[in-house]
Amino acid sequence: MTRVLLTGGSGFIAAHVLDILLEHGHSVVTTVRSQEKADKIKEAHSKYGKDKLDFVLVEDIAKEEAFDEAVKSNPPFEAVIHTASPFHFKVTDVQKELLDPAIIGTTGILKSIKKSAPTVKRVVITSSFAAVLDPFKGNNPGYEYSEKDWNGISHEQAIENPVNGYRASKTFAEKAAWDFVEQQSPNFSVAALCPPLVLGPIVHYLNSLDALNTSNQRVRDIMQGKAKEQIPETGTFLWVDVRDLALAHVKAMEVDGAANKRFFITAGYFSNKEIAAIIKKNFPEYADKCPSDSTPGGDYPKDGIYKYNNKQTREVLGIKFTSLEQSIVDTVKSLKAVGA
Template sequence: MKVLLTGGSGFIASHCLKTLLASNHTVVTTVRCESKGERILELYPESFKGKLSYVVVPDISQEGAFDEAVISEPPFDAVIHTASPFHFRFQDPKELLDPAINGTKGILRAIKDKAHSVKRVVITSSFAAIVSTDEHPEVYNESQWNPVTYEEGIEDRSKTYRASKALAERAAWSFMEQEKPGFSLATICPPYVFGPPIHPPESQATLNTSNAYFAMLMHGGWKEKLPPTGTWLWVDVRDIALAHVRAIEVPEAGGKRFFITAGHFDMKDVADITKKRFPEYVDKLPTKLISDKPSPLYGFDNNRSKDILHLEYLPLENSVVDTIKFLQRHPL
């Protein structure tokens, strides 16, 4: 297949890119600037020449941002849309909300109008689009939606990120229902995403949110107490990448949301693995490790991801060990 991948330098997207190439797909990825595109090309050997290229899309929130990117010769068969900001350093909540919502609607519109060859679109959503902050069900699955509104996302910064993901995904499914385009849609909804990055971080500030926790641990930031877990579900980024790629390959994935999670965890689990596998960090952890898992804790149903996408999830220890080893090789 020929695949358009948006936001190719991102944490999840860079793993999607690697998995797509390993599966022998041809990939054009969008980047915000030429230097990011060149950096991506440098990561891959000459043998991938002709299988990998990039196109610059400076601002995904602008109207028509993807109009040229979706046009290709030969044309695209599928699109994986991962580009959406995920950080908590925003000044204005609209910095997260508008690019997520407008970028999603914009790329679907561009594909419908200008890329008639595309048969499958996969969008990176989040457990944030499923989880409720008010009342948890006994078991989470794909049928549930976070009821957060745009106004709540503006007024309450603790809800901004979740609103950006929930409203962007809702916008995507509304588009499919109203516009009835010639392609099918699948969405991928992960919770905490751990695992080693593809790109060496330029600085602590450029680390993605989940890996920043590991950097903080390694620099002694967990010494006084463990950080709060917040969401007690996780998945490895390599499994998320595989989910995206399988979702464009498997016919039965069309028209479905996928809740992608390996299971429960808390920061005590991360600390326990670190103590066992990296004794040099024992003195950077609290003497007494205390779990913050509530009891009872909501359950999860990830059977759809196993049955349709045939995922077999990596264990937490693999994710923790591989991430710390990566950060050791690329110290900040």
């Protein structure tokens, strides 16, 4: 059993990480922004006592020293899984609303651990494929992305628009974590996880149809008939199921060989056209809302697409990936449960 601090416990990914940590017998304290969120999580895990599941309020992770008190525990923490990362869609100031919170949130928790939690031996950070992909090379046919790749975005490019800002926030925050390890020689090792689009079932007690993570909105929209005349472009053609990603977080904490490694966590390719076909095939009640085989849009690019290498994730963390069909079926079932 490991004593774990999990940040952002009510988030889409973190809620699944919490489930797996508890299943594996670990003792978890999770940060939440409000008592209401803590109460919802506690109610959904009522069989676990305070020794197995507890909460600490951190209202604003972008504040310096936000985690100073959260990292203190009795018994003391041995690991931290940092999934919390602020992201606002309506951004007027990329620096203040995207770059600063992501970087300060990541470096802030590392500083707090080094200062006040000497027993922590492993920190797992949720990064992103956005920190791997070179967005200025488009679909980059034939090129194989792996953990060795970095998004080369500059600060000048980052502040041009919110899309660049988001990608840069992920890139700069992860780089800041590695710089911290190199420069500060802390008492812990780091593992960074770089997932692309994250699909999969929502945790119903925390979500509504209006408050979905961005990735699952495309599934909801297809179910609701919004893609009947034109399927939206897919955008990122790589994906992972949230449950596989959650398990990867826990394994990156548990496995000695994950120390100071990046992991590119992807199950492979998908398109919006394939998602629509899976929904239509498995849920007859949505067939009349789904696009037909001849509906335009949502397919793979004609000039080809980049390759991917997820070997390190499979070999070091032992992840076996869920199929796209299973993931979409489970996602639709979870959306139906909240009224889709």
